[in-house]
Amino acid sequence: MTNDKRLLLLNADDNVLVCCQALSAGSELAIEGQTITLPAPLEVGHKIARRDIDAGDKVIRYGVPIGSTTSAIRIGEHVHTHNLKSDYIESHHRDAVEGKI
Amino acid sequence: MNPGNEISLQGYLRQDGRKGIRNVVLVVYLVECAHHVARQIVNRLDHPDVQLIGFSGCFPNDHALKLMKRLCTHPNVAGSLIVSLGCEGFNRTALSSEIEASGRPVKSLVIQENGGTRTTIDDGVAWAQATRRATADSGRVPMTIDELVVATICGGSDGTSGISANPAVGRCFDKLIRHKATCIFEETGELIGCEHIMAERAITPQLGEALQASVDKAARYYDTLGYGSYAPGNADGGLSTIEEKSMGAYMKSGDSPISGIINPGDIPPPGGGLYLMDVVPDGEVRFGFPNISDNAEIVEMMASGAHITLFTTGRGSVVGSAISPVIKICANTETYQRLSEDMDINAGRIVQGEASLDELGEEIFQRVIAVAQGQQSKSESLGHQEFILTYKHFEPLGPSCLPLR
Incomplete structure (x- = not known):
């Protein structure tokens, strides 16, 4: 199944696609035969789901796991720190760093 | 016929037989208290080949001494002026003996015994000036690619680094290794999650186990510190x-077999190949984070002989380095356009489908050769000469880390 050329599939096993061109809210994207309308802008380098992913499942990029989901993710949804966590060391953010001080 | 053999380089031949691609006179402060004097000497000479490096701490450290010895006898270094306050813990005699034994000119100025700030600056300027002039015409001899040591690092990574700049550097590494050059990649803390696939590339099963163990050590170390090698900017960029960051970083290593593990300052054996530098200290967590910023990693790979560092960046770093040129490979066109005056190569063309990984790999390879032949990299021409060296502790590596070939 072909995907929008503004999205990159790095490995056939991946369940995420990488955005390779800045996309504005409302952009229509073809993902695995479905048409998805972006609810918010997506920056280059960010990921969206290639298919529905259950809560607790592995997210696969480059053909290898890059962490587990913390909630169910629908096809076309942004996959990032709000719904994906490391299986090794928790990721930290600026506000969290400030909160520690 | 190996096409790389037709590429001719000219190296600065040192008395110890090593060959450099730059001809630097170092001014080295051994404690923060000597920093100002050393910096004034460098500022007064205002010459790109007279460069400042140093160690800030007053307490002695075996790792810092080892690295300083390796850096002052680096093939790109012609001679060194050591600037000491006098009472710091750094073993300045051991450092100057090592430099002297390598055949390079060395002079130590101890501020407490030399009349103070102004006198030491004047004496230092005179020595460094004379030494730069005396070594400026150091004999240049033919040098081949298999004598080059090339390092790689990523800084300011984002979601594009792992699909453009990093695998393009990997292609360049593969070509360099086919020409029997030595290539070094590092930061075991940024290989967390890749340990199993990386181990399969080891030239012996024992080395594969050692590679996994080095990443396990990094995971434990960073877990104790409470932070992975993951900065808020990485999240902004989609990582x-x-x-996920690790898999992208891992792409820099290319597809060649992994020939061994080295610690910072260990010189890889002759014959070329790909080496992983284990930068995470051994034993209990002490002295803080393994590498507090990108230049700490560049310094460690230079201490292992790196002539050039390939620096990939998605968010956009601007740093260079003292001693060895840094070539910047930008992972996306947005950042490239924002910081084009600092970027050597735009790998964002891969993201946009305008160039292939092989084409970018070849472009990086050609830039490595040009910089080795004397062309200035962007950071070099802008005067970037960053340097940082901090406290660490390492145990000697086990026998499985450097298998005989």
Whole structure:
């Protein structure tokens, strides 16, 4: 199944696609035969789901796991720190760093 | 016939037989208290080949001494002026003996015994000036690619680094290794999650186990510190977890077999090949984070002989380095356009489908050769000469880390 050329599939096993061109809210994207309308802008380098992913499942990029989901993710949804966590060391953010001080 | 053999380089031949691609006179402060004097000497000479490096701490450290010895006898270094306050813990005699034994000119100025700030600056300027002039015409001899040591690092990574700049550097590494050059990649803390696939590339099963153990050590170390090698900017750029960042970083290593593990300052054996530098200290967590910023990693790979560092960046770093040129490879066109005056190569063309990984790999390879032949990299021409060296502790590596070939 072909995907929008503004999205990159790095490995056939991946369940995420990488955005390779800045996309504005409302952009229509073809993902695995479905048409998805972006609810918010997506920056280059960010990921969206290639298919529905259950809560607790592995997210696969480059053909290898890059962490587990913390909630169910629908096809076309942004996959990032709000719904994906490391299986090794928790990721930290600026506000969290400030909160520690 | 190996096409790389037709590429001719000219190296500065040192008395110890090593060959450099630059001809630097170092001014080295051994404690923060001597920093100002050393910096004034460098500022007064205002010459790109007279460069400042140093160690800030007053307490002695075996790792810092080892690295300083390796850096002052680096093939790109012609001679060194050591600037000491006098009472710091750094073993300045051991450092100057090592430099002297390598055949390079060395002079130590101890501020407490030399009349103070102004006198030491004047004496230092005179020595460094004379030494730069005396070594400026150091004999240049033919040098081949298999004598080059090339390092790689990523800084300011984002979601594009792992699909453009990093695998393009990997292609360049593969070509350099086919020409029997030595290539070094590092930061085991940024290989967390890649340990199993990396181990399969080891030239012996024992080395594969050692590679996994080095990443396990990094995971434990960073877990104790409470932070992975993952900065807020990585999240802005779309990277969600340390293992996602790791897989992208891992792409820099290319597809060649891994020939061994080295610690900072260990010189890889002759014959070329790909080496992983284990930068995470051994034993209990002490002295803080393994590498507090990108230049700490560049310094460690230079201490292992790196002539050039390939620096990939998605968010956009601007740093260079003292001693060895840094070539910047930008992972996306947006950042490239924002910081084009600092970027050597735009790998964002891969993201946009305008160039292939092989084409970019070849472009990086050609830039490595040009910089080795004397062309200035962007950071070099802008005067970037960053340097940082901090406290660490390492145990000697086990026998499985450097298998005989």
